[in-house]
Amino acid sequence: MIETTETSGAHSPLVFSGMQPTNTLHLGNYLGALRNWIKLQDQMPCVYCVVDMHAITVAQDPQALAASTREVAAAYIAAGVDPKRSILFNQSQVSAHAELAWVFNCVARMGWLNRMTQFKEKAGKNRENSSVGLFVYPNLMAADILAYRATHVPVGEDQKQHLELARDIAQKFNLDFGAPDFFPLPEPVIVGPGTRVMSLRDGTKKMSKSDESDYSRINLTDDADAISQKIRKARTDPEPLPDSIEGLKGRAEAENLVNIFAALADTTPEAALAPFAGAQFSGFKNALADLAVAKLTPLAGEMRRLLNDPAEIDRILKDGADRARAITVPVMQEVRRLVGFVG
Numbered sequence: 190m191i192e193t194t195e196t197s198g199a200h201s202p203l204v205f206s207g208m209q210p211t212n213t214l215h216l217g218n219y220l221g222a223l224r225n226w227i228k229l230q231d232q233m234p235c236v237y238c239v240v241d242m243h244a245i246t247v248a249q250d251p252q253a254l255a256a257s258t259r260e261v262a263a264a265y266i267a268a269g270v271d272p273k274r275s276i277l278f279n280q281s282q283v284s285a286h287a288e289l290a291w292v293f294n295c296v297a298r299m300g301w302l303n304r305m306t307q308f309k310e311k312a313g314k315n316r317e318n319s320s321v322g323l324f325v326y327p328n329l330m331a332a333d334i335l336a337y338r339a340t341h342v343p344v345g346e347d348q349k350q351h352l353e354l355a356r357d358i359a360q361k362f363n364l365d366f367g368a369p370d371f372f373p374l375p376e377p378v379i380v381g382p383g384t385r386v387m388s389l390r391d392g393t394k395k396m397s398k399s400d401e402s403d404y405s406r407i408n409l410t411d412d413a414d415a416i417s418q419k420i421r422k423a424r425t426d427p428e429p430l431p432d433s434i435e436g437l438k439g440r441a442e443a444e445n446l447v448n449i450f451a452a453l454a455d456t457t458p459e460a461a462l463a464p465f466a467g468a469q470f471s472g473f474k475n476a477l478a479d480l481a482v483a484k485l486t487p488l489a490g491e492m493r494r495l496l497n498d499p500a501e502i503d504r505i506l507k508d509g510a511d512r513a514r515a516i517t518v519p520v521m522q523e524v525r526r527l528v529g530f531v532g
């Protein structure tokens with residue numbers, strides 16, 4: 190059971206979340222996000238989106254984008270998103286996302302977006318040459334969530350600022366258009382410890398698809414050999430494992446491996462560490478490699494099976510898009526009326 194906050198107002202609980210179809214997903218995406226998405230399906234209705242429109246805020250090769258969209262959809266399903274119970278689709282198939290994003294472009298203030306740290310990081314020194322889409326990326330994200338009047342949004346730490354912006358947009362829209370409770374103020378879903386998966390090469394950096402070393406991450410498509418090798422080669426320090434969790438302080442790599450172990454075993458870091466207290470890393474790494482192989486290779490196998498039948502993935506995405514539209518059409522009708530659009 191994942192702790193969720195009660196939301197105010199009369200909105201029925203609904204989860205919305207999404208990931209960009211850029212490159213292959215890795216262990217951080219699985220433990221930090223996907224795993225929680227799966228659990229939330231038992232708690233409330235869920236809408237899970239492959240955000241292909243967000244992806245084109247930076248240049249994408251069209252063929253690679255299409256392939257990644259199917260790959261991310263396959264990863265969702267392989268990890269346990271049930272496309273019958275939940276709604277699974279790619280963003281560009283449902284026009285409400287773009288329509289509502291335009292309205293939000295006119296609700297959000299320049300000053301709000303200028304404060305977004307992710308834009309500053311992504312644009313870097315190249316601000317003048319960034320796409321306008323990259324600047325208004327958070328408005329599209331707000332539209333994703335609010336087109337469904339979603340109340341709960343599982344996101345990582347790095348997306349919290351965007352979610353706060355979505356709340357500000359919802360609040361300003363409700364106020365400006367005299368519709369006090371029209372949009373809910375979506376809440377982040379706080380996920381438990383062990384979900385911030387760090388690089389296997391540097392325990393102070395997040396595991397990332399953009400790290401140039403493939404040894405820094407475990408990809409969801411890695412086979413058993415690759416998984417074991419990466420864990421055995423993972424950076425550690427010369428000390429044996431500590432007796433208690435407190436002893437992991439200041440030992441980022443050791444802490445990361447214990448957290449990964451705990452998350453994969455669905456237990457606490459304390460319980461994961463206990464059998465290895467004071468032991469050398471080699472035995473611990475062997476056990477972790479076995480655990481990771483046992484948990485992740487079925488997922489990779491299922492992904493490969495799904496990707497062998499792209500037409501089936503497309504059918505699932507289309508069915509999801511149809512059901513997504515059924516939710517957004519009445520919401521957008523009301524938005525149009527509130528804004529004063531005729532027709």
Ligand code: TRP
Nearest residue numbers: 205206207208209240330333342
């Ligand atoms: N911006 C999110 C990320 O990069 C992805 C995303 C797009 C998203 N729309 C969303 C996440 C709506 C949650 C809800 O991780």
